[in-house]
Amino acid sequence: MYTKVLSYIRDNNLIKPGDKVLIALSGGPDSVCLLNILFQLKEELEIEIAAAHLNHLLRGDDSYKDEEYVTNICREMGIRYFIKRVDINEYSKEYKVSSEMAGRSVRYDFFDEILKKEGFNKIATAHNANDQAETILFRIMRGTGLEGIVGIKAFRDEKIIRPILCLGREEIEKYIESKNLKPRIDKTNFERIYNRNKIRLDILPYMKANFNEDIVQTLNRMSVLLKKDNEFLEKLSLDLYNKYCVEYDDYFIIKREIFREEEAVLNRTLRHAITKYSKSNYDFEMKHIYMIIDLAKKESGKVSELPNQIYVENIYGDIYIKRKKEKLNTINIKEEINLNKNNAHNNTIEFRNYYIKFSVMNNHKENSINLNESNLIKYFDFDKVNGIISVRNRKNGDKIVPLGMNGSKKLKDIFIDMKISKDERDTIPILCFDERVAWIIGVRNSEEYKVTAQSKNILKVVVERKEY
Structure with a gap:
């Protein structure tokens, strides 16, 4: 048994020397088997182990007896353990999810919390070969693709490992009996009100008796074969993602x-x-x-x-x-901020998600600045500004004379040409001088206020996005 699990761990690169492995310990036969096997192998694997138990409060006194059993077995073995109680029924109602989904979410949140606080880097769960067979059949009946038929992965998300996925339930039961471990038994596993229980109690035994007595291992072998095909397609899809998707x-x-x-x-x-x-x-x-x-x-x-x-x-x-975003309460959001020309030097205003900084450069030579320095840094002929500098939202009918052009163009047409989405258009600040659009910030600036060799006073505008 130990040799088989050790080979499976090494063949699938589940554990490395120095790993700190947190074992999901329900107190049932599978998790108790996993705990004892890793306990026996921890010296050879050069790892540290501990256990975590989530009390779902679903089974009355039995839930507390499970918790007590886990506490006692961990104390006897001299390993660290972590216990948490959560009312899954209340959680399920509050978040409007099934009890199964609620239990899974809370359980893994608990495990992740321990990993962060205590420095563990792996979570070991006790899924076995029978669980794999049941999962494959369950997914086939619901409708699935190749990835679904692959079933439970031995290693997932770079932290979740299944070291006894290679063991069948009969092997686990024999191990438990030989070690006289006396695990807790969840009676709900024998209730046929759950589809997965029907597969475990009715469908798999029927297939074994009438079609293939080795059906569990057959389904597991199929999973291993399809895993290779699936990994190849996953690699191709990841290449496509890196090529065509932008985050x-x-x-x-x-x-x-x-x-x-x-x-x-x-x-x-x-x-x-x-x-x-x-x-x-x-x-x-x-x-x-x-x-x-x-x-x-x-x-x-x-x-x-x-x-x-x-x-x-x-x-x-x-x-x-x-x-989806909640509608903003726009009562206290300014749609326009005005600044007098005389107050522009070394002034900073805050508009929506931006800081906009103004500074004036005197007696300037054109070739001493980089006019293409950044999309968020622009220079303007300050002497062409008469009085008011404003930053505002776009308005219907807004026009600009784009740099390098003679005639004006609607902002709407510029957004369409540059394929800027409707949602994004409303978030782009507009810089105006004397009510004329000088800069669609980050998009296009105006010919009317461009810096030339004759410009004497230059207005430098630097835009920074707020960090949250």
Whole structure:
């Protein structure tokens, strides 16, 4: 048994010398088996172990007896342990999720909390070969792709490991009996009100008795074979992601060229984009991927809503992934700030998410400044400004004489030409001199106020985005 698990750990690179492994210990047979095996192997693996138990408060006195059992077994073995109690039913009601999802969320939040505070770097869970077979069948019946049939991964998210995924339930039960460990038994595992229990208690035994007595290992072997194909497709999709997806703080962009790629890798790339943006692996289904593909075929401006407060928008063929925002209370938000020309030198104003700094340079020679220094640093002929400098939101009918042109152009047309989304247009500050647009900040500045060899006094404007 120890040799088999040790080989599995090494073959899958689950544990390295020096790792601090936190064992998810429910008190049931599987987790008690895992605890004892890692305890026996910790010297050879050169690791430190501890246990974590979350009391879900779902089974009355049994929940407290589970907690007591975990406490006692850890004390007897001389290992550190962490206990937490959470009323999963109350959590489920508050966040409007199933008890299963609530339990999983709270459990892993608890584990992550311990990792951060105590310096552990791996979480070991007690999934076994029977769990793998049950998961594969469960996903097939719900409808899944190749990744779903691969089942439970031995190593996930660079921290979650399944060291006894190679062991069948019968092997675990024999080990428990031979060591006289007397684990806790969760009676709900034998109730057929849960679909997964029906697979465990009815479907797998029927398949074993009537079709294949080695069905559990057969499904596990299939999982290992498909894992290699899945990893190849994952690599291709990651290459596509790096090529066509751009990450910003508030949104992601999926470039239109990606939709020419083969659907097998396109689907995976889109899933990776929305799960990475939303930081959730469990809210999205295949129908949401098809929704994005369909959106890419529509005209600019069309929007589709996804779960987890996410939506996608077609902006000139590119797909923007964004998060829904609450409507701003605009009562106390200034839409325009005015500054007298005489007060411009060494003055800074705050407008929305920006700091805008003004300074005046006297007796200046044109070639001593870099006019193309940055999109957020611009220079203007200060002598052409008569009185008022203002920073404001855009207004209907706004026009500018773009640098290098003679005639004026509407700001709306500039935004359309530069493929700036409607949402983003309302966040861009407009710098005006005497009510004439001098600079669409970060986008385009005006010909009317450009610096020339004859300019004597120069206004330097530096824009900085606030950091949060």
